[in-house]
Amino acid sequence: xxxxxxxxxxxxxxxxxxxxxxxxxxxxxxxxxxxxxxxxxxxxxxxxxxxxxxxxxxxxxxxxxxxxxxxxxxxxxxxxxxxxxxxxxxxxxxxxxxxxxxxxxxx
Amino acid sequence: xxxxxxxxxxxxxxxxxxxxxxxxxxxxxxxxxxxxxxxxxxxxxxxxxxxxxxxxxxxxxxxxxxxxxxxxxxxxxxxxxxxxxxxxxxxxxxxxxxxxxxxxxxx
Numbered sequence: 001x002x003x004x005x006x007x008x009x010x011x012x013x014x015x016x017x018x019x020x021x022x023x024x025x026x027x028x029x030x031x032x033x034x035x036x037x038x039x040x041x042x043x044x045x046x047x048x049x050x051x052x053x054x055x056x057x058x059x060x061x062x063x064x065x066x067x068x069x070x071x072x073x074x075x076x077x078x079x080x081x082x083x084x085x086x087x088x089x090x091x092x093x094x095x096x097x098x099x100x101x102x103x104x105x106x107x
Numbered sequence: 108x109x110x111x112x113x114x115x116x117x118x119x120x121x122x123x124x125x126x127x128x129x130x131x132x133x134x135x136x137x138x139x140x141x142x143x144x145x146x147x148x149x150x151x152x153x154x155x156x157x158x159x160x161x162x163x164x165x166x167x168x169x170x171x172x173x174x175x176x177x178x179x180x181x182x183x184x185x186x187x188x189x190x191x192x193x194x195x196x197x198x199x200x201x202x203x204x205x206x207x208x209x210x211x212x213x214x
Contacts, residue, residue: 003172005184024186029158029210051136065110077112103136103210
């Protein structure tokens with residue numbers, strides 16, 4: 001298990017879907033990154049019984065949580081409570097990089 | 108519950124101990140900030156059954172997890188698994204600001 005990590009070591013590109021990594025995983029929490037190239041989208045989805053937090057590190061995203069939509073950039077937190085549909089579209093000209101946390105982990 | 112938030116709205120000073128806020132809290136996850144002025148310390152402590160993640164947003168901290176100590180700055184993640192002693196000292200000249208996540212929340 002990684003006790004110390006730099007999010008910049010977990011950034012990348014996946015042109016087919018979007019890029020995601022896991023940094024730390026326990027039964028209680030999963031920590032990782034989601035990276036979207038300009039125009040890429042994470043389609044609306046939901047996690048049964050699990051909260052998800054996004055923290056934007058780089059870029060600009062249009063986030064939807066339930067019926068709310070908001071454009072967010074670095075330093076902004078987006079919280080999807082358990083069972084709430086959520087998704088994000090990269091609306092900027094650079095890679096959108098987010099640290100994400102899910103609790104409990106999707107075991 | 109806050110679905111969207113900017114961590115900069117949850118930054119402050121507490122000269123007696125250190126500054127902490129809660130941004131979001133559910134039975135599964137607590138999201139907040141910890142802010143330490145230069146020289147301030149969060150003494151080593153542990154959370155029974157709960158993981159804690161720090162993500163440094165501003166400043167420089169010396170983090171201890173169990174027997175490991177590491178100096179970390181913006182963009183670095185520090186993970187304290189459940190029941191592991193952890194603490195942090197602000198070793199820089201500016202405020203140390205961290206977004207923190209605990210799972211499950213300390214109900």
